[in-house]
Amino acid sequence: MQKKYLIISIYFLLIWSASTFPIAIAQNAHSQHEVHSDATAEKSFKAELSVPDGIKQEEPFKIKIFIKDDKGETVSDFDMFQEKLMHLILVSNDLLFFSHLHPEYQGNGYFLTDATLPSAGGYTLFCDYKPSGDKEQLSVLQLGIKGEAKPSNSTDIITREKLIDDIKVSLSFSPETVKANKETNIIFDLKQALDNTSVKGLKPYLGEKGHLVIIKKSPVFTSKSYIHAHAMKGGEDSKIEFMTSFPEPGLYKMWCQFDNKGKIMVADFWITVKH
Ligand SMILES: [Cu+2]
Numbered sequence: 001m002q003k004k005y006l007i008i009s010i011y012f013l014l015i016w017s018a019s020t021f022p023i024a025i026a027q028n029a030h031s032q033h034e035v036h037s038d039a040t041a042e043k044s045f046k047a048e049l050s051v052p053d054g055i056k057q058e059e060p061f062k063i064k065i066f067i068k069d070d071k072g073e074t075v076s077d078f079d080m081f082q083e084k085l086m087h088l089i090l091v092s093n094d095l096l097f098f099s100h101l102h103p104e105y106q107g108n109g110y111f112l113t114d115a116t117l118p119s120a121g122g123y124t125l126f127c128d129y130k131p132s133g134d135k136e137q138l139s140v141l142q143l144g145i146k147g148e149a150k151p152s153n154s155t156d157i158i159t160r161e162k163l164i165d166d167i168k169v170s171l172s173f174s175p176e177t178v179k180a181n182k183e184t185n186i187i188f189d190l191k192q193a194l195d196n197t198s199v200k201g202l203k204p205y206l207g208e209k210g211h212l213v214i215i216k217k218s219p220v221f222t223s224k225s226y227i228h229a230h231a232m233k234g235g236e237d238s239k240i241e242f243m244t245s246f247p248e249p250g251l252y253k254m255w256c257q258f259d260n261k262g263k264i265m266v267a268d269f270w271i272t273v274k275h
Helices: 002-020
Strands: 027-029 045-050 061-069 086-092 098-101 110-115 121-129 137-145 161-164 167-174 184-192 211-216 226-230 239-244 250-260 263-273
Touching (some): 045 121, 045 137, 061 086, 061 121, 086 110, 098 110, 098 211, 098 250, 161 263, 167 263, 184 250, 211 239, 226 239, 239 250
Antiparallel strands (some): 027 137, 086 121, 121 137, 211 226, 250 263
8 A cells, every 4th residue: 555655646746846847857759650770879859848837727828848959958950740840749647638739839949839728637748749850759748737626528438439529430449359569450430420321531630541649548657658650541431540559458548530521520439458
C-alpha cells in the first residue's frame, strides 16, 4: 500500500508543480512510427511549456511552447510535415478528453495556440514537430488545473460500435485478438446511421484518409505511451484502415480522425491488448 501512496503522491506533485510553475516537465524522443537507419549521433530537442497561472476549467487560455536543442539554444527553423509545423495532441490523463491542435509558429522557437480544458485535473501534451534538417520529434509535457474534477460525459466502456453524429462507426481488428508486438490492422467502417449505407466521399484530412492516435493508459505518460498512424492508401471509400503494433499489453485509447463533408470527426475507442 505504501508504494501505491508514494506513486499517487508523486503523481499529484507532478500535476501541482506543472500548474504552479509555468515551465513544465518535458521528455523527448522520436515518435514511434519512424524507423531510423543512420548511425550518426542524433541531436536531441526539448519543448518547454508556458501557460498562465490559475487556468480555469472551460475558460480559454494560451499555450506557449518553446523548442530548444540539447544545449538549451533556441531552435528557429522547422519543416512542415502533415501540412503543419507542429501537431499537438492534448489529452486528459484519464484519456476521456482529446484535442488535436496546430500551434502557430511565432518565430524564435516559439509556438502559440488557444486551448480550453473541460475540467480540473491533469493533462498531457504530446507535441510533434520537425526541426529543419532533423527528424520528427515528440516531446511530452504536463499541465494541471486545480480544483474539483467534473464528471465527464465520455465513458471508458469498451465497445466496437459507436454513433458519431450521424455516422455509425464499427471497429474491427485483423487478427481479431490484438496482441502486443504483433502487426495489427485496425479497421474503422463508416455507415450512415439513417439507412445503413456506406459513407461516401471522405476528404483527405492533413493529407491522409485518416489519422489515428493511440495512447496507452498509464499513471504518467511518456513518448513510449504514444502512437500516431496514418491510414493506408486505397481500399473502400467507407473503410479507414491502419496498420500498427502495440508495444506492450495493456489498455489503450484510440482516436480516429477523418474529414466528413468538411467536418473533422473523432471516433474514439478503448482496446485491451493481450500478451
Ligand atoms: Cu495535426
